Each structure stands twice: as structure tokens, then as C-alpha cells.
Amino acid sequence: MSGAELLALFGHFALLSTLSVGGMLAMAPEMHRWLVDSRGWIDHVRFIDSIAIAQAAPGPNVLFVTVLGWQVAGWAGALAATAGALLPSCTIAFAAHRVLARRAHTRGARAFRAGLSPIAVGLMLATGWVLAREADTDWRLALVTVASAAVLLRSRINPLWLLAAAAAAGAGGLL
Amino acid sequence: MSRPVVSGPIVSGPASLRELFFAFTGLALRGFGGVLPWAHRVLVEERHWLTREDFVELLALSQLLPGPNVVNLSVMVGDRWFGWRGAVVALAGMMLAPAALVLLLAVAYTAFVDLPQLRGALRGMGAVAAGLVIATGLKLAVPLRGRPVAMLLASVAFACVGLARWPLPWVLAVLAPVAIALAWRHEGRRRGDAPGNGS
Numbered sequence: 001m002s003g004a005e006l007l008a009l010f011g012h013f014a015l016l017s018t019l020s021v022g023g024m025l026a027m028a029p030e031m032h033r034w035l036v037d038s039r040g041w042i043d044h045v046r047f048i049d050s051i052a053i054a055q056a057a058p059g060p061n062v063l064f065v066t067v068l069g070w071q072v073a074g075w076a077g078a079l080a081a082t083a084g085a086l087l088p089s090c091t092i093a094f095a096a097h098r099v100l101a102r103r104a105h106t107r108g109a110r111a112f113r114a115g116l117s118p119i120a121v122g123l124m125l126a127t128g129w130v131l132a133r134e135a136d137t138d139w140r141l142a143l144v145t146v147a148s149a150a151v152l153l154r155s156r157i158n159p160l161w162l163l164a165a166a167a168a169a170g171a172g173g174l175l
Numbered sequence: 176m177s178r179p180v181v182s183g184p185i186v187s188g189p190a191s192l193r194e195l196f197f198a199f200t201g202l203a204l205r206g207f208g209g210v211l212p213w214a215h216r217v218l219v220e221e222r223h224w225l226t227r228e229d230f231v232e233l234l235a236l237s238q239l240l241p242g243p244n245v246v247n248l249s250v251m252v253g254d255r256w257f258g259w260r261g262a263v264v265a266l267a268g269m270m271l272a273p274a275a276l277v278l279l280l281a282v283a284y285t286a287f288v289d290l291p292q293l294r295g296a297l298r299g300m301g302a303v304a305a306g307l308v309i310a311t312g313l314k315l316a317v318p319l320r321g322r323p324v325a326m327l328l329a330s331v332a333f334a335c336v337g338l339a340r341w342p343l344p345w346v347l348a349v350l351a352p353v354a355i356a357l358a359w360r361h362e363g364r365r366r367g368d369a370p371g372n373g374s
Contacts, residue, residue, distance in 0.1 A: 020241045022343035057280050059203045059273025062243040089242025097251040115358035116235035118325040121315045122332025128309035129337040135301035148306030162303045170299025171292040
């Protein structure tokens with residue numbers, strides 16, 4: 001892939017980064033349109049696989065962008081796509097945090113934080129709900145979700161044990 | 176440069192950039208099916224770098240801004256304790272090791288993608304990951320008890336995004352100004368709570 005194409009990859013992902021309220025996964029349809037339909041750099045199956053790989057791996061979901069870039073153009077592609085996806089949004093996050101920090105004790109900043117906090121909680125629960133609807137394709141999986149939430153609320157158990165147990169049960173054909 | 180940003184009980188931060196880096200690497204590498212629950216566990220419950228209220232406030236700002244929530248959060252936490260160097264280090268801690276790992280997986284993926292055991296294991300882990308996010312959400316909801324307006328806002332956000340599946344930017348564009356305006360009035364009333372200042 002040429003330098004100009006890498007720059008285009010960086011630039012397009014950087015543009016999407018500035019729009020990605022709700023995370024880069026919300027931008028996946030536009031990435032698909034651009035990478036698969038418009039540029040033809042990867043095919044549909046590879047695109048879908050990139051998201052699946054990133055979701056199976058630990059780490060932020062935004063890593064699907066890294067895998068996409070890697071599928072398109074190897075290491076250079078991975079770097080261009082990831083930098084594009086993160087530089088703008090991280091810069092905005094840094095600046096917004098600074099602005100708010102400087103005014104931390106003004107009435108406006110307090111209202112901003114106090115008003116948004118309940119929404120953050122509601123959105124966290126919405127994420128859990130959406131994940132559960134996707135993951136729990138039958139009653140046994142739904143039971144695993146409910147039981148693990150209950151156990152995690154009532155004990156200080158390390159969630160890795162629950163993940164390992166469910167992975168073993170799933171691999172053994174129980175789920 | 177250590178400058179606590181939000182009000183609340185004093186918490187002690189990371190001793191060094193190195194500690195910051197490895198804390199974020201550690202929590203990212205445990206984040207199967209979502210890093211946010213691990214960010215909460217490590218930053219609030221294990222290391223006490225943030226109170227639960229701090230965490231929710233930074234999360235709220237992260238959600239409002241473009242970009243992955245947990246990545247925005249890492250930048251803010253890093254900035255909070257070490258300024259721009261902290262932001263860079265926390266971001267690098269969050270991304271570097273998981274990126275290397277995900278690319279290794281991408282190489283291995285085609286060889287193992289059709290193994291039924293692997294598919295089964297991922298199914299099981301997905302179900303637990305959802306439970307983990309729900310449990311974290313419920314823990315964060317505890318401080319909302321006894322605050323009817325806050326509980327209503329949380330419920331509306333949940334219903335619009337979780338149940339109705341409306342696009343997040345639109346929901347935030349309507350709900351966030353309303354919530355901030357309500358909080359603004361409440362803050363004003365609190366300040367005017369002095370005796371003789373009834374309104």
C-alpha cells in the first residue's frame with residue numbers, strides 16, 4: 001500500500017474518530033462502506049472477522065480498528081488506523097478534562113458532573129442489557145449472565161474465575 | 176503534576192508513571208468482553224485511585240465525548256495524576272499490550288475459528304462478560320438511591336439506549352442538557368440553603 005493510501009486510511013479514521021460518540025463500533029457501518037464497498041481494500045468476511053477477533057480478545061473494543069488496519073496493510077496499516085482512530089478523540093478528551101478541571105468548583109462544572117452521572121449509570125446498564133441480549137441465545141446462557149451478575153454483586157470474587165469457568169463449560173459443550 | 180480534579184474524599188494516586196502504565200495494562204488484559212468493569216474494579220476497588228463518584232463523573236464525560244469510553248477514561252485518569260505525560264502513559268498502557276495480543280490472535284484466528292470448543296468457550300465468556308457489566312452498573316447505581324430525579328434520568332437513559340436502541344448521540348443531545356439544567360437548579364438551591372433564604 002502506498003504512502004498516500006496509508007495517509008488516506010489515517011485521515012478517514014481520524015475523521016470518524018471525531019464523530020464517534022458511543023465508541024468506534026458505532027462507526028463500523030461507515031468503515032465497512034469505505035473499506036469494503038468504496039475502496040475495496042478488504043472483503044466483507046475479513047471485515048466481520050476483524051470485529052469478532054477484537055471482541056474475543058481482552059482489551060478495549062476499539063482494537064477492531066487495529067485488526068482492520070492490519071488486514072488492509074500489515075503493520076503500517078495497523079498503526080495508521082489505530083492512530084487515526086485515537087488521536088482526535090484522545091486529544092478532545094484531554095482538552096475537555098483540562099477545561100473542566102480548571103473550573104472544577106464552579107456551579108456550572110458541578111451541575112455538569114452531577115447531571116451527567118446518572119446518565120452514565122443508565123448507559124452502563126444499557127450496555128450490559130444489550131450485551132446480554134446478544135450473548136444469551138438460550139436460557140442456559142441467560143442463567144450464566146444472571147448468576148454471574150448476582151455473584152459479583154454479593155462477593156469480592158475475582159471475575160476471572162467466572163470467565164474461566166464459563167469458558168471451560170462452553171468448551172466442554174455445556175453451554 | 177498531581178491535581179485532583181473532582182471533589183470528593185481524598186484518594187491517593189499512582190506512585191509513578193510506571194505504576195500507572197502497568198495498572199492500565201493489567202486491567203486492559205483482563206477485559207474480556209469489555210474493559211470498563213475492570214477499570215472500575217482496579218481503579219476504584221483495588222487501588223483506590225478514584226472514588227466511585229469520581230469514576231462515574233469521568234465516565235460520564237467520556238461517554239459524552241467522541242471516542243471509546245474506556246480510552247477517554249484512561250487519558251483523563253492519567254492527566255489527573257501526572258498531566259499530559261500521565262495521559263500518554265495511561266493510554267499506552269491501555270493499548271500496547273492488548274494491541275500486540277489482538278494481532279497475534281488475528282494471525283491464529285483463521286486456524287482455529289471453526290473449532291467448536293473455541294466457539295463454546297467464547298459463548299460462555301460472552302454471557303459472563305454481560306453479567307460483569309450489569310453488576311458494575313448496579314454497583315454504580317447504589318449512590319442514586321433516594322435521589323428520585325437521578326434515578327429517573329438513569330432509567331430514561333437505560334430505556335432509550337438499552338430497550339429502544341435509539342442512537343446514543345441523539346439520546347445524549349436531548350437528555351444531557353435536561354440533566355445538566357436540572358442539576359444547575361439543584362446546585363443553586365443548595366447554595367441558597369442558608370436560613371432566611373427560602374425559595
